[in-house]
Amino acid sequence: MTGAVANAKAKLTEIAANENVAGAVDTAKGKFSEVANNEHVVGVVGTAKEKIGEFAANENVVNAVGAAKTKIDEIAAKLSGR
Numbered sequence: 137m138t139g140a141v142a143n144a145k146a147k148l149t150e151i152a153a154n155e156n157v158a159g160a161v162d163t164a165k166g167k168f169s170e171v172a173n174n175e176h177v178v179g180v181v182g183t184a185k186e187k188i189g190e191f192a193a194n195e196n197v198v199n200a201v202g203a204a205k206t207k208i209d210e211i212a213a214k215l216s217g218r
Contacts, residue, residue: 151157187194191197
């Protein structure tokens with residue numbers, strides 16, 4: 137098995153050093169940066185964060201979370217024999 141592992145490592149090293157692979161990785165990194173810096177994407181992310189904040193602050197959500205926590209505490213107390 138050691139020979140197979142060594143061969144696999146050598147192959148991976150070869151692939152990583154391949155000029156085309158290196159170029160493709162750089163291109164992918166560039167594309168990710170472009171997407172991350174795209175004004176529309178930034179706007180969508182900002183809107184999503186805002187919506188999540190609104191949802192978390194929603195009174196019904198807060199009450200539902202509180203009720204769920206209370207129920208969990210009740211069940212935990214019953215299970216522990218309190």
